[in-house]
Amino acid sequence: MIEKKEIFSLGENKPTTDYEVVLDLGNHPWCNDFLKKEKCGKEAEYPLQLVYCNKPGLLQLSYFVPKETMFSDHCYLSGVTNSLTKHFYDVAEENMTQFNIKDNDLIVDIGGNDGSQLLQYKKLGANNVLNIESSDRVSKISKENGIKTINEFFNKRCVKNNIGEKTVKLYNASGVFFHLEELHSVIEGIELSLQDDGVLIVQFMYAGTMIEKLNFDTIYHEHLCYYTLKSLNALLSKYNLEIFDAYYSEIHSGSIISKICKKDSKLNTKTDRFIELLENDKKYDLDKFKQFAKIIKSKKSHLKDILTQLKSKGNKIYAYGAPAKGNTLLNYFEIDNKLVDKSVEINELKIGKYLPKSHIPILKEDSDDLPDYYLLLAHNFEKEIIEKNQHIIDKGTKFIIPFPEVKIIG
Numbered sequence: 023m024i025e026k027k028e029i030f031s032l033g034e035n036k037p038t039t040d041y042e043v044v045l046d047l048g049n050h051p052w053c054n055d056f057l058k059k060e061k062c063g064k065e066a067e068y069p070l071q072l073v074y075c076n077k078p079g080l081l082q083l084s085y086f087v088p089k090e091t092m093f094s095d096h097c098y099l100s101g102v103t104n105s106l107t108k109h110f111y112d113v114a115e116e117n118m119t120q121f122n123i124k125d126n127d128l129i130v131d132i133g134g135n136d137g138s139q140l141l142q143y144k145k146l147g148a149n150n151v152l153n154i155e156s157s158d159r160v161s162k163i164s165k166e167n168g169i170k171t172i173n174e175f176f177n178k179r180c181v182k183n184n185i186g187e188k189t190v191k192l193y194n195a196s197g198v199f200f201h202l203e204e205l206h207s208v209i210e211g212i213e214l215s216l217q218d219d220g221v222l223i224v225q226f227m228y229a230g231t232m233i234e235k236l237n238f239d240t241i242y243h244e245h246l247c248y249y250t251l252k253s254l255n256a257l258l259s260k261y262n263l264e265i266f267d268a269y270y271s272e273i274h275s276g277s278i279i280s281k282i283c284k285k286d287s288k289l290n291t292k293t294d295r296f297i298e299l300l301e302n303d304k305k306y307d308l309d310k311f312k313q314f315a316k317i318i319k320s321k322k323s324h325l326k327d328i329l330t331q332l333k334s335k336g337n338k339i340y341a342y343g344a345p346a347k348g349n350t351l352l353n354y355f356e357i358d359n360k361l362v363d364k365s366v367e368i369n370e371l372k373i374g375k376y377l378p379k380s381h382i383p384i385l386k387e388d389s390d391d392l393p394d395y396y397l398l399l400a401h402n403f404e405k406e407i408i409e410k411n412q413h414i415i416d417k418g419t420k421f422i423i424p425f426p427e428v429k430i431i432g
Contacts, residue, residue, distance in 0.1 A: 026039045026041075027039075027084075029041060029073065029084045029085075030086070031075045031077070031080075031082075032075075032080060032082050032205050032246060032247055033075055033077065033078040033079075033080040033082070033253065033256070033257055034075070034077055034078065035205070035206045038075060038077070040075065040076045040077060041073045041074060041075045041076060041084075042073065042074045042076070042308060042312075043071060043072075043073050043084075044072045044073060044074050044081065044308075044311045044312060044314075044315050045071070045072040045238070045241070045314075045315035045318060045319075046070075046071045046072075047070040047071065047072075047238075047241065047350065047354050048069075048070065048354065049067040049068060049069055049070065050067055050068065050070040050242070050243070050349070050350065050353050050354075050378075050379065051065040051066060051067050051068070051349070051353075051378035051379050052065075052066070052068065052087050052091060052092055052243050052244075052378070053242040053243060053244065053346040053347070053349040053350060053378065054092065054098065054244065054346045055378045056344070056372050056375040056376065056377065056378065056384065057375055057376040057377075057378055057381075058375060058376075059376060061376075062376050062381045063381070065378050065379065067379070068085055068087050068243060069084065069085040070083070070085075070241065070242065070243065070350070071083065071084040071085065072084075072241055072248070072311075072315070074308050074311055076308075078253060078256040078257065079250075079252065079253050079256065079307075080247060080248075080249070080253045080256075080257070081229055081247065081248035081249075081250075081253070081311060082246055082247045082248065083241075083243065083245070083246050085243075086203055086243075086246060087243045088203075089156070089175065089201075089203045089204070092201075092243065092244050093133075093156040093157060093175070093201070093244075095157055095158050095159055098135065098160070098346065098369075099135065099136050099160065099163070099369055099371065100135040100136060100138045100139070100196075100197075101135075101136045101137075101138040101167075102368055102369055103403060103406070104406060105273070105403055105405070105406045106138070106273065106403075107138055107142075109271070109273045110138055110139045110141075110142045110196070111142040111145070113139070113142075113196075113223070113225070113279065114139065114142040114143045114145075114146055114148075115142075115146060117192060117221070117223060118143070118146045118147070118148065120281075121191070121192060121221055121289075123143075123147075123148055123191060123192060124191075125147050125148060125149045125150070126149065126150050127148065127150060127191035127192065128150045128151075128152065128185075128189055128190050128191055128192075129143055129148055129150065129151045129152070129190075129191065129192045129193075129194065130151075130152045130153075130154065130185065130190050130192075130193050130194070130215075131151070131152070131153045131154070131193075131194045131195075131196070132154055132176045132193060132194065132195045132198055132208070132212075133154065133155060133156065133176065133195070133197075133198035133201065134153035134154065134155055134164065134169070134171075134194070134196075135153075135155060135157075135160055135164070136160055136163045136164050136167060137153050137163075137164035137165075137167040137168075137169030137171065138167075139194055139196055140152075140153055140169050140194075141167060141168075141169065144168075144169075151169060151170065152170050152171075152172065152185075153169050153170065153171040153172070154171075154172050154174060154175075154176040154180060154184075155171055155172070155173060156173070156174065156175045156176075157173075158173055159371070161173040172184055175204070176208055176211065177204045177207040177208055177211055178207045178208075178210045178211040178214065179207070179211075180211065181211035181212075181214055181215045182211075182214075185211075185215045186215060187214055187215060188214075188215065188216065188217050188218065188220075189215055189217070190212075190215045190216050190217060190220055191217055191219075191220050191221075192220060192221050192222075192223065193212055193216065193220070193221070193222040193223065194223050195222065195223065195224045195225070196223070196225040197225055197226070197227070197274065197277075199224045199225075199226050199247070199249070199254075200226055200227065200245045200246060200247040200248065200249065201244055201245065201246060202246065202247075203246065205246075205247070205257070206260075206261075209257070209258065209260075209261045209263065210261060212261075212263070213261045213262055213263060213284070216284065218284060218286075218287060219283075219287055219288060219289065220283070220284075220287075221281055221282065221283050221289060222263065222281075222282040222283070223279065223280070223281055223282075224254070224279075224280045224282060225271075225273075225277055225278070225279050225280075226249050226254070226277060226278055226280070227240055227245070227248075227274050227275070227276065227277050228249070228250070228270070228276050228277055228278045229248040229249055229250050229253075229306060229311075230250060230276075230302075230303065230305075230306045231275065231276025231277070232248060232276070232314075233306065233310060233311065233313075233314040234276075234426075235275055235276060235425060235426045236314070236317060236318065236321070236425055236426040237275050237276075237402075237425055237426075238314075238318045238350070238351075238354075239347040239348065239350040239351040239424075239425070240275075240347060240350075241350055242346055242347060242349065242350045244346060249278075250303050250306045251265065251268060251278065251280070251296075251299060251300050251303040252300070252303055252304070254280065258282060259285075262284055262285050262286075263282050263283070263284060263285065264282065264283065264284075264285050264290060265280045265281065265282050265296060266281060266282070266283055266289055266290045266291060266292055266293065266296065267280070267281035267292075267293040267295070267296050268280040268281065268293075268295065268296040268299050268300075269295050269296075269299070270299065273402075274402050275401070275402040275425075278299070280296075322354065322355060323355075324428060325351075325355050325357070325422075325424055325428055326355050326356060326357055326361070328422070328428060329357060329361045329362070329397070329422075330361065332394075332395060333360075333361055337393075337394040337395055338363060338393040338394045338395070339361060339362050339363060339393055339394065339395045339396075339397060340362065340363055340364050340365065340366055340393040340395075340396055340397070341362050341364070341365035341366070341377075341382060341396070341397045341399050342365070342366060342396040342397065342398045342399060342400060342407065342421065343365065343366070343367060343398070343399045343400030343403075343407075344365045344367045344369070344372050344377060344384045344399065345399055345400045345402075347399070347402070348365075348377070348399030348400070349377055349378055349379070349380070351399065351424060352377065352379070352380045352382070352399075353378075353379045353380060357380060358379075358380040358381060358382065359380060359381050359382045359383070362380070362382050362397060363382075363393070364382060364383045364384070364385050365377060365382050365383070365384045365385070365399070366384075366385055366386070366387040366388070366396075367384050367385070367386065367387065368386070368387055372384050373385060373386050389414070392414055392417070392419050393419060394418075394419065394420065395419070395420050395421070395422055395430075396411075396419060396420070396421045396422065397422045397424070398421050398422060398423050398424070399424075401423055401424055401425055404423060407421075408421065408431060415431065415432045418432070419432060420432030
């Protein structure tokens with residue numbers, strides 16, 4: 023019997039061999055490592071393997087790229103997507119009302135990116151807001167957007183130096199709780215600084231939806247954990263915190279917005295919608311995860327075969343968007359610049375660079391240069407993108423949607 027390699031369990035905060043391999047995607051470069059031309063072919067690659075730690079029942083990666091590599095100067099911007107901005111407004115509006123947020127109550131956004139979420143709170147009357155953002159260039163954009171921003175990694179030390187005890191009325195963690203290498207230090211910092219009647223909002227891409235929609239491209243090195251409600255609650259309970267409310271959102275192809283308080287808080291009354299979600303959550307176990315992996319393996323050549331056939335007929339194929347998740351798809355399916363001529367983007371921080379490993383060039387979206395087919399890498403915003411581009415579909419350009427089944431629009 024081969025001895026199992028020890029990995030670090032994020033749930034238990036210690037090394038373990040008590041895990042099962044769910045899906046091995048091979049070696050991949052860091053997905054947000056958009057390259058200058060001279061760096062193509064020189065990018066480092068790391069194991070990308072999804073495992074299930076039996077204690078406390080958490081899906082996670084077996085290998086962690088250092089946080090300083092991934093987050094000190096990343097180029098993701100949340101404010102470039104209209105549907106995400108609207109979502110942020112809706113979240114802020116509900117929370118301002120539900121928790122009776124006053125204009126001087128402190129709201130802290132953990133990994134708040136360019137300040138897009140906090141801008142929505144400010145529009146609704148909250149004036150005391152703070153963004154803790156690790157990326158140097160993104161934190162500068164947040165400051166330019168009028169948001170008080172500290173350029174640091176959020177952890178217990180950051181809290182002690184910048185925030186203090188029991189000062190925060192509302193913490194927001196939108197799409198960051200699965201990024202956290204220092205997960206336990208982060209939660210300790212939250213518990214230390216959260217007011218007794220304060221609330222933590224954690225939005226996370228839901229493991230259950232990833233499985234149902236076959237969104238394996240959600241798996242990449244920045245996403246260390248893949249939560250169910252059960253696994254997240256088990257983690258929080260170690261630190262006197264508990265989910266009391268949660269609901270499902272279609273944002274990012276399927277997310278959970280969870281609302282968390284201290285166990286003895288007056289807020290800690292479980293809502294009906296949370297209880298219903300928690301009951302459904304029970305079906306997502308190791309067997310379900312392994313079934314998901316089996317389906318993904320069976321689909322590995324399908325999309326590439328379609329693109330190869332289209333290319334052989336002389337069709338021009340571009341990628342639409344250059345999201346991090348697109349690199350998992352391209353690189354696992356072995357799709358490169360021989361099949362996809364270029365990727366079009368609106369994020370200025372990515373334009374002029376190349377996708378890692380596939381080496382597809384990223385250019386600015388140009389209405390005068392249309393392909394026969396767009397491969398929609400940013401398929402989590404399919405509705406918004408298709409509506410925006412209906413006029414070019416009417417002219418003959420088609421969109422290839424990769425998940426959950428390959429379909430062509432146009």
